[in-house]
Amino acid sequence: MAHSPWRNATTEVHAGYSPSGDHLPMTVPIYNTAAYEFPDYATAAALFSLKAPGFTYSRTGNPTVAVLEERAAALEGGVGANATATGQAAVALALLALLQGPNHLVASNKLYGGTMDLLTDTFVDFGATVSFVDPEDPANWAAAITPKTRGFLLESVSNPLATLVDLRAITAVAHAAGIPVVVDNTLPTPAAYRPIEFGADIVVHSATKALSGHGSVLGGLVIDAGTFDFSDAVRWPQIAGPKARYGGDTLLGRYGAKAYLMLGRSKFLHDLGPTLSAASASSILTGIETLSLRVAKAQSNVLELAKALEAHPAVARVHHPSIATHQDFALAKEHYPGGTGCIFSFDLKDPAWVPSLVDSLKLFALAANIGDARSLIVHPAAMTHCRLSESQLAAAGISAATLRLSVGLEDSGDLVADLLAGLDAMAPSKGAAATAVRQTVNA
Numbered sequence: 001m002a003h004s005p006w007r008n009a010t011t012e013v014h015a016g017y018s019p020s021g022d023h024l025p026m027t028v029p030i031y032n033t034a035a036y037e038f039p040d041y042a043t044a045a046a047l048f049s050l051k052a053p054g055f056t057y058s059r060t061g062n063p064t065v066a067v068l069e070e071r072a073a074a075l076e077g078g079v080g081a082n083a084t085a086t087g088q089a090a091v092a093l094a095l096l097a098l099l100q101g102p103n104h105l106v107a108s109n110k111l112y113g114g115t116m117d118l119l120t121d122t123f124v125d126f127g128a129t130v131s132f133v134d135p136e137d138p139a140n141w142a143a144a145i146t147p148k149t150r151g152f153l154l155e156s157v158s159n160p161l162a163t164l165v166d167l168r169a170i171t172a173v174a175h176a177a178g179i180p181v182v183v184d185n186t187l188p189t190p191a192a193y194r195p196i197e198f199g200a201d202i203v204v205h206s207a208t209k210a211l212s213g214h215g216s217v218l219g220g221l222v223i224d225a226g227t228f229d230f231s232d233a234v235r236w237p238q239i240a241g242p243k244a245r246y247g248g249d250t251l252l253g254r255y256g257a258k259a260y261l262m263l264g265r266s267k268f269l270h271d272l273g274p275t276l277s278a279a280s281a282s283s284i285l286t287g288i289e290t291l292s293l294r295v296a297k298a299q300s301n302v303l304e305l306a307k308a309l310e311a312h313p314a315v316a317r318v319h320h321p322s323i324a325t326h327q328d329f330a331l332a333k334e335h336y337p338g339g340t341g342c343i344f345s346f347d348l349k350d351p352a353w354v355p356s357l358v359d360s361l362k363l364f365a366l367a368a369n370i371g372d373a374r375s376l377i378v379h380p381a382a383m384t385h386c387r388l389s390e391s392q393l394a395a396a397g398i399s400a401a402t403l404r405l406s407v408g409l410e411d412s413g414d415l416v417a418d419l420l421a422g423l424d425a426m427a428p429s430k431g432a433a434a435t436a437v438r439q440t441v442n443a
């Protein structure tokens with residue numbers, strides 16, 4: 001495992017870059033170029049045959065993007081990373097490199113809706129099979145393994161209900177069966193939770209969310225711990241078997257612990273082209289510089305909001321592990337001491353209240369994103385998870401009365417007042433008078 005010599009807040013600012021070249025620019029330059037001139041023919045031939053490291057064409061690598069890849073790998077404790085145009089591409093590439101042919105994936109039944117679309121529709125069209133399990137009991141994962149299983153996929157904190165996992169127990173089940181575990185760590189980010197420390201083999205991110213942090217750019221990352229044993233050429237022919245594409249060599253023989261990432265870069269980024277631009281990488285790098293600060297502020301806002309919602313008579317249930325009655329309360333304290341990120345959900349007592357509550361809010365924008373500096377709200381059943389069947393929604397714990405919040409960086413008192421004013425219109429709380437007084441004072 002590659003370790004940054006620093007704690008995360010320092011890594012966020014420094015990893016992967018120190019000023020160099022003629023002008024010593026303090027920030028990472030944006031290499032706005034599609035191609036790179038080769039000094040001579042022999043260098044070009046060596047680079048194109050992947051025998052020498054370097055940049056040939058920005059679809060498979062760019063110096064600005066490379067700094068982001070190194071910084072993300074350092075933050076998660078991986079050996080390297082591949083950046084992608086979106087988080088959706090990161091999830092797809094991470095899995096494509098494992099599921100060659102009619103192979104099988106075991107996946108959590110609590111996943112972002114776009115990932116569910118990928119697994120239940122596109123991957124099925126290409127011959128893969130997927131078994132969905134309730135991720136919270138490791139025995140469910142063990143029971144779903146078949147001889148064709150080539151990966152486990154789960155979210156470290158699930159979208160939208162913020163359910164948690166005992167990742168150490170799940171990775172133990174997977175590794176005993178020779179299966180790598182892919183963890184989508186978008187919600188907590190490495191500032192709060194580092195899946196590789198709990199046994200994850202591959203970490204994916206939508207960098208669109210809290211990593212970039214301002215809702216202004218799309219991006220994704222695949223980070224490899226570099227520790228999974230891909231040496232069985234029968235199970236992993238794409239990594240351990242000889243390939244004409246690599247002059248008859250095996251990726252494992254050529255690249256060792258970076259073989260999986262080279263498969264992603266030299267085959268899938270090259271052949272499919274979901275590449276991150278240098279300008280987007282620059283935005284994400286700027287966002288990452290303040291990641292720890294933003295995650296801590298959003299987390300403290302989340303705790304205030306969860307407490308206020310829990311006490312409100314219009315709310316049936318708050319789905320956040322800081323609530324003492326939540327099923328993951330103990331797990332959160334033990335495995336997620338840094339918090340779980342800026343997302344949580346709550347159920348209204350009556351689903352008919354959803355439209356008027358959403359329309360009444362002044363600070364929570366109705367927008368399908370998370371991890372923004374601004375607070376956002378969605379109705380998953382009608383929006384982000386609208387293509388899930390009734391039974392898939394039920395398995396994911398999402399009802400028609402569930403609303404998801406992505407909590408931003410505003411003042412917590414303002415956020416609580418905005419939500420409580422909307423809820424008081426449905427079912428007045430004891431705090432309604434206080435809210436009215438505050439509004440009068442502010443008027």
Ligand SMILES: Cc1ncc(COP(=O)(O)O)c(C=O)c1O
Pocket residue numbers: 086087088089091112114115155159184186187205206207208209218219220369370
């Ligand atoms: C947990 C999670 N993973 C992946 C994605 C996909 O990322 P993107 O929208 O950047 O493609 C999302 C998007 O909401 C997400 O919430």
